[in-house]
Amino acid sequence: MMHPESHSAQAPAKAADADRIKQKALDLGFHKVGIAAIPQPSPPSPTLDRWLAHGYHADMDWMANPKRQDVHQIMPTARSMICVALNYYTPQQRPEGAAYGKIARYGWGKDYHRIMQSKLKALTHWLERDGEGIQARYYADTGPIQDKVWAERAGIGWIAKNSNVITTDYGSWVFLGEVVTNLVLASDRPHTHHCGTCTRCLDACPTGAIVSPHVVDANRCIAYHTIENRAESLPEAIRPHLQGWVAGCDICQDVCPWNERFAKPTDVAEFQPYPKNIAPPLEELAHLSDEEWNQRFPASALRRIKPAMLRRNASANLGEGE
Ligand code: B12
Ligand code: SF4
Ligand code: SF4
Numbered sequence: 073m074m075h076p077e078s079h080s081a082q083a084p085a086k087a088a089d090a091d092r093i094k095q096k097a098l099d100l101g102f103h104k105v106g107i108a109a110i111p112q113p114s115p116p117s118p119t120l121d122r123w124l125a126h127g128y129h130a131d132m133d134w135m136a137n138p139k140r141q142d143v144h145q146i147m148p149t150a151r152s153m154i155c156v157a158l159n160y161y162t163p164q165q166r167p168e169g170a171a172y173g174k175i176a177r178y179g180w181g182k183d184y185h186r187i188m189q190s191k192l193k194a195l196t197h198w199l200e201r202d203g204e205g206i207q208a209r210y211y212a213d214t215g216p217i218q219d220k221v222w223a224e225r226a227g228i229g230w231i232a233k234n235s236n237v238i239t240t241d242y243g244s245w246v247f248l249g250e251v252v253t254n255l256v257l258a259s260d261r262p263h264t265h266h267c268g269t270c271t272r273c274l275d276a277c278p279t280g281a282i283v284s285p286h287v288v289d290a291n292r293c294i295a296y297h298t299i300e301n302r303a304e305s306l307p308e309a310i311r312p313h314l315q316g317w318v319a320g321c322d323i324c325q326d327v328c329p330w331n332e333r334f335a336k337p338t339d340v341a342e343f344q345p346y347p348k349n350i351a352p353p354l355e356e357l358a359h360l361s362d363e364e365w366n367q368r369f370p371a372s373a374l375r376r377i378k379p380a381m382l383r384r385n386a387s388a389n390l391g392e393g394e
Contacts, residue, residue, distance in 0.1 A: 090258040096198055097156050100191045101340065103246065104157040104239060106226030109259040110150045110252075114142040120218065123287065130290040132300060139216035146216070147209060149254040154195070155226035157237075158188060159338045161245035164350050173354045173386055176295065176320025177245060179374040180345035186371065187342050188212035188249045196251055205254075212249030219248040226250075227260035233285040234273035234324035238266070243331035245338075266330070273324035278313040282324065294321035298385050299377055311388045318357055318385040319377055346372070357386035 090107055097105040120141060129135040139145040143153070162181070166174055178184060192210035199208040211217045220237045224230055228248070229239035236244040267285070274282045281292035290296040294317050297310050306314075315323070325331055348368060360368070365379040377385070 093154060093195075093199065093257065097154065097195055100194055101158070102156040102191060103159045103242060103338075104228050106155050106223075106228045106260040107257050108153045108155060108222055108225035108227075108262075109257075110143055110153055112144070112151075114144055117141045117218070117221070119286075126289070128283075128287070128289040128291065130296055130300070132290065132296075134216075137216040140218060143217065143252055147207060147252050147254065149207060150252050152253050152255050152257040152259065153222045153226060154251040154253065154257075155223045155228050156188075156192070156195075156249050156251075157223065157228050157239060157242070157246040158184070158191070158249070158340065159242040159246050159336060160184060160340065160343045161242065161335045161338055162344055163337050164345055167351045170316065171353055171355070172316060173318040173352045173357050173389060174316040174322075175318060175349050175352065175374070176322045177325075178247070179319050179372060180343070180349045182342035182371050183373040183375070184247045184343070185213060185373065187340060188247055192249050192251060199251065199253060199255070207254040208251050209253075210249065210251045212247065217250060217252070219250065222250055223248045225262045227263050230263045230265045230267075231286060232265075232273075232328070232330075233267045233271070234282060234328065235286055235288045236325060238328070238330045240266070240330070240334065242336055243334045244325050244328065245331065245335055270329065272327045272329065276323050276327040278315055278323065279310060294323075298381075302378075302381065304380075305384065306388050314385070314389050316354070316389055318352070318354070318382060318389060319374055349374075354386045354389050358383055358390055358392065360386075 094105045124136055143150045160177065189212060192212060196208045196210045200206050213219065220231050223237045229237040232238045237248060238244045239246055279292045279294060281288050283289045294314060297306050298317055298319055360379060360383060362379045365382060369375055
């Protein structure tokens with residue numbers, strides 16, 4: 073009789089082929105798909121180590137989870153990473169004017185985690201049904217996996233100087249996700265880098281958060297402070313530089329020439345912005361009640377920004393509070 077563990081450690085009896093899997097991902101609506109082989113054992117991740125050692129993760133202690141460095145701690149039999157990207161760009165532009173708060177594009181429409189996860193779940197179940205012994209597990213943003221690192225390895229795009237993955241088809245306005253599997257699949261080449269001598273994002277960041285090319289110090293990043301920082305007030309070093317941002321920050325993507333040239337409107341209807349997310353008056357946000365917050369952001373990624381945080385962010389832009 074076969075021991076259950078030795079069974080799961082085996083290469084699956086029927087290895088679905090890479091092209092068929094990629095076609096399935098595209099059929100499910102993903103805009104890009106690529107495959108990276110998972111080296112055994114997992115190679116060390118010195119850049120993540122360095123980032124953590126500098127304290128650039130601020131209070132996001134979950135970034136130190138050792139699984140993030142070693143996929144085999146998630147799935148001991150992991151052999152391939154199927155990486156996907158979903159375009160979320162919509163053509164609306166924010167109005168100019170100090171009266172308005174700015175919400176980053178990732179949060180304009182329906183929560184991307186839900187959209188990504190339902191498509192990834194469908195891909196995972198389809199894979200698992202393909203043969204006995206096939207293991208597959210999906211992630212998008214919230215798991216201890218380095219989404220960008222794997223996306224670059226799978227040829228989706230490159231980790232640019234602003235630290236986002238840029239694709240040559242959609243710019244950096246893409247969400248990333250992946251399916252880890254024990255299938256042995258033909259892999260793609262890692263994407264090459266195309267920032268060249270450009271430094272627009274580093275020059276444009278109002279808080280100097282891109283401390284060197286590819287490295288973002290969360291302690292200085294407006295996206296971190298508006299989304300993750302739960303303190304009652306924002307640091308003095310950040311408050312004067314918010315430039316209207318109340319939820320995330322898109323500055324280092326807005327200035328990127330790849331986004332100026334290659335952003336394409338998405339075909340995902342759920343990413344169409346909730347009308348009130350394009351030009352929310354700061355005064356309104358600064359005094360939004362918990363109940364209004366609840367009604368205003370249904371099924372939205374912005375729910376991570378609790379009502380008190382949103383009021384804090386808006387007030388800081390108005391020069392109120394401390
Ligand atoms: C933590 C986190 C944050 C933190 C820290 C940001 C950061 N740059 O790490 C905060 C809260 C600030 C944040 C903000 C944003 N985030 Co975020 N975030 C994450 C998360 C959970 C982990 C990222 C991570 O591993 N950081 C750790 C550091 C070490 O990694 P890194 O910056 O990627 O560094 C790598 C490379 O730059 C390279 N590297 C480092 N040093 C050097 C030096 C050289 C010379 C070279 C060549 C390479 C190199 O190695 C590192 C990897 O080991 C991922 C989801 C996930 N599970 O992966 C989403 C993710 C990165 N975020 C995402 C988004 C959309 C954003 C925002 C755009 C949202 C917004 N509009 O406000 C901003 C962008 C800010 C920015 N410029 O990075 C998307 C990015 C999609 C894309 N196209 O790349 C992700 C992938 C979520 C998803 N699944 O779609 N985020
Ligand atoms: S998201 Fe904003 S604050 Fe953060 S690195 Fe980019 S430009 Fe700087
Ligand atoms: S602005 Fe320039 S340096 Fe920054 S990510 Fe875009 S191409 Fe790279």
